[in-house]
Amino acid sequence: MQTPPVLEELVATCKAALDDDSPHNTIHAAMRELFVDPVALAAQVPRFAEDEIETSPRGFRLGGEHVAHRDEHLTVMVLDTLPGTIQPPHEHNMNVVIGVFEGAEEQRFWARTENGIAPAAGRTLETGDVMPLGVRGIHAISAPAGRPARAIHVYLGDIYSVERSVFDPETLEEHLFTGERYDEFCQVAESA
Numbered sequence: 001m002q003t004p005p006v007l008e009e010l011v012a013t014c015k016a017a018l019d020d021d022s023p024h025n026t027i028h029a030a031m032r033e034l035f036v037d038p039v040a041l042a043a044q045v046p047r048f049a050e051d052e053i054e055t056s057p058r059g060f061r062l063g064g065e066h067v068a069h070r071d072e073h074l075t076v077m078v079l080d081t082l083p084g085t086i087q088p089p090h091e092h093n094m095n096v097v098i099g100v101f102e103g104a105e106e107q108r109f110w111a112r113t114e115n116g117i118a119p120a121a122g123r124t125l126e127t128g129d130v131m132p133l134g135v136r137g138i139h140a141i142s143a144p145a146g147r148p149a150r151a152i153h154v155y156l157g158d159i160y161s162v163e164r165s166v167f168d169p170e171t172l173e174e175h176l177f178t179g180e181r182y183d184e185f186c187q188v189a190e191s192a
């Protein structure tokens with residue numbers, strides 16, 4: 001995928017917001033404005049070709065990922081989530097804003113406790129929804145059967161180099177996040 005102009009504009013807006021007192025609030029507001037018309041937005045973001053969607057070593061096909069911008073302060077990407085996989089709980093250690101412009105993204109949450117993490121109420125991001133997730137947020141994403149999600153994820157840092165955790169979905173044991181661990185902790189969704 002080539003970065004479309006609409007995403008280049010969003011990246012410019014996010015970069016400008018980094019000088020604000022609360023960049024994540026400014027970016028959240030800009031994302032809400034962008035997602036007021038998700039159909040128009042979807043029409044401006046190219047679809048991933050089949051060969052752009054990776055199959056993981058363990059055989060999971062999570063969805064396409066296109067990084068429109070990455071530096072130490074900001075990562076902006078188009079992220080598809082395909083039904084069929086329950087992705088594992090993980091944290092980001094930075095503020096995140098997620099907007100869904102097609103399909104739906106199921107969000108499950110956990111909160112840190114004295115001795116680990118515990119499940120919290122989840123929600124489904126429907127088409128047009130924009131959700132901020134705080135620095136301490138722990139979530140897991142999946143897509144409902146038949147409703148693959150197309151989304152924009154904005155991270156207020158370099159999501160590919162930050163040290164963060166991924167959790168075993170069965171035991172909730174905490175591990176250092178690596179691509180291999182993430183793949184190991186993916187589960188087949190029974191409804192798909």
Ligand SMILES: [Fe+2]
Binds near residue numbers: 090091092139
């Ligand atoms: Fe995430």
